[in-house]
Amino acid sequence: MTLNNIDINEIIKTNSPSRTKWFVPGSIVSKRTINPIREVVCNMKTSPNPDKEQISLALGDPTAFGNFKIPESCNEAVIKQLKSYKANGYINAVGCDEARLALVQKFSTKEAPLATKDVFLASGASDALNIAIGALCDEGQNILLPRPGFSLYTTLSKSKGIECRYYDLLPNRNWEIDLKQLISLIDDKTACILINNPSNPCGSNFSSQHLESILAVAEAYKLVIITDEIYEDMVFGDTKFYPLASLTKVVPILKISGLAKRFLVPGWRVGWIFVYDQNEILSEIRKSLFSLSNMILGANSLLQYSLPDIILNTPEEFFQETNKKLEFNAKLSVEALSSIPGLHVIIPQGAMYVMVGINIDELKDIKNDVEFSEKLLQEESVMVLPGECFHYPNYVRIVFTSPPEKLREAYDRIKEFFVRHHV
Ligand SMILES: Cc1ncc(COP(=O)(O)O)c(C=O)c1O
Known part of the structure; x- marks a missing residue:
């Protein structure tokens, strides 16, 4: 093989390569770049119950359900x-x-x-x-x-x-x-x-x-x-x-x-x-x-x-309207979740999230928040993120941006789930 009249094979022979086998490791930076949410969620058993429509309360994306829109x-x-x-x-x-x-x-x-x-x-x-x-x-x-x-x-x-x-x-x-x-x-x-x-x-x-x-x-x-x-x-x-x-x-x-x-x-x-x-x-x-x-x-x-x-x-009313809808959903969530024995709800004051503590001791066959989230998805097709994703075990994070009827449905299912698993 020649390039510009230079014999490449000759050059390679005189500059003998130190690598004799292919070996292409990922970089150190890439290996220490780990998203705890991916780590936890990828290791979870995440198959929903095929008989129930899935409701995700896991994703912090307000556009997910089409009910929150930019003007x-x-x-x-x-x-x-x-x-x-x-x-x-x-x-x-x-x-x-x-x-x-x-x-x-x-x-x-x-x-x-x-x-x-x-x-x-x-x-x-x-x-x-x-x-x-x-x-x-x-x-x-x-x-x-x-x-x-x-x-x-x-x-x-x-x-x-x-x-x-x-x-x-x-x-x-x-x-x-x-x-x-x-x-x-x-x-x-x-x-x-x-x-x-x-x-x-x-x-x-x-x-x-x-x-x-x-x-x-x-x-x-x-x-x-x-x-x-x-x-x-x-x-x-x-x-x-x-x-x-x-x-x-x-x-x-x-x-x-x-x-x-x-x-x-x-x-x-x-x-x-x-x-x-x-x-x-x-x-x-x-x-x-x-x-x-x-x-x-x-x-x-x-x-x-x-x-x-x-x-x-962008008119101020747009932000007021968004906040009103979020506040309505926050209240609905607090009311519904507080009525479930075995959960304690920390009342949210802003953003689009509520952290809910699980009294694990009161559940007969669930050992932590990860297992709680897995079983909730498998049995009720409701997805929440375990607190483990946020370095905070025995809590789950609920995103309350879904339309109110979806939230109600999800909370009813969580209630039924508790009836089955509560001691
Ligand atoms: C607290 C916080 N900071 C930053 C971000 C990332 O925002 P962006 O989508 O603009 O990158 C998020 C997204 O969920 C967030 O919750």
């Missing part, structure tokens, strides 16, 4: 950009100016001011989290994560060789953080604290006093906070959502949010990071966010150009 005006905003042929090219990897400016216009406040340089667009909140964690934490350092918590935090951190340390959320205190235990986890290698408010999987919403206590800890130990606020403003009744950054002028914050939940379009993959840093502590981190954003040459251009219309022109 038509947002679809039109995307169509307008699609037809303009101006939104098809590469853009600034940290986000196009139009999108960054719209986010500043919408979210900058007196207490927590933002400029365009503080806004980094990403491919969903997941990517925003990936960039934020990557910018702040080094391999060998540790990150403080909530337990129970959204499993992607663990996946992203472990993938980067960062040690995950879990601080406890207290079910009997509306899932507030056990701050004493959190402090006990901090050492010289702690890179940052990550909080999630309102919470997946807890459906909790922290009071301003509690957020101030968290900030006091961060200030004392000089720790940056990543605050995942993807469910911001999705709260019920008299509960008020407080953006963490509005409560401090001292602690530097990276806020994560996006379109997925409030605008009901998780598949559009639009997320962002806001940098709140009134004392210019994060100058290096801004450079890191810039470098990491450039790894994939930035997020979707079409959606970013549509963002000004989506963010600035």
